Amino acid sequence: MNIFRLAGDMTHLASVLVLLLKIHTIKSCAGISLKTQELYALVFATRYLDLFISYISLYNTLMKLIFLGSSFSIVWYIRRHKIVRRSYDKDQDTFRHYFLILPCLLLALIIHEKFTFREVMWTFSLYLEAVAILPQLVLLQRTRNIDNLTGQYVLLLGAYRSLYILNWIYRYFTQPHYVHWI
Secondary structure, rough: OOHHHHHHHHHHHHHHHHHHHHHHOOOOOOOHHHHHHHHHHHEEEOOOOOOEEEEOOOHHHHHHHHHHHHHHHHHHHHHHOOHHHHHHOOOOOOOOEEEEEHHHHHHHHOOOOOOOOHHHHHHHHHHHHOOHHHHHHHHHHHHOOOOOOHHHHHHHHHHHHHHHHHHHHHHHHOOOOOOOOO
């Protein structure tokens, strides 16, 4: 654990909390892409397959549970909540997100560190997470109506990814033999 990873995790957590705050308090998901949220739910479901198999730390386990629970609850809110789902504009959220899944899966089957189910799914989750924000960005570009909380959510997601890049660079220079090209 280093400062960049911790800051990245906290920024990612803040992005999820901002989104849940918007959905729960305002009872609206206007400006939020269900397709992006479904992709993130798939990212976490495939990344955290080891949740009940290997224990790293309480922090790690809690973060996995938080991201799994929050991503599936956001999808539930947008799809099923009787008030929130009315504010979802599926006519604007038209990005064909299913077309992102297959290329990411094929890439994970070809480029991975070890050919095991969990490793390929973990690699798939990394590739998918890199493009999962695209439906959200397309939706924001189409509607051109970005409220503060939605803007903060997207900004925090970008900051999270930037901090994780700094984490990987830091680990490369400070940990011997740390090379994970994926």
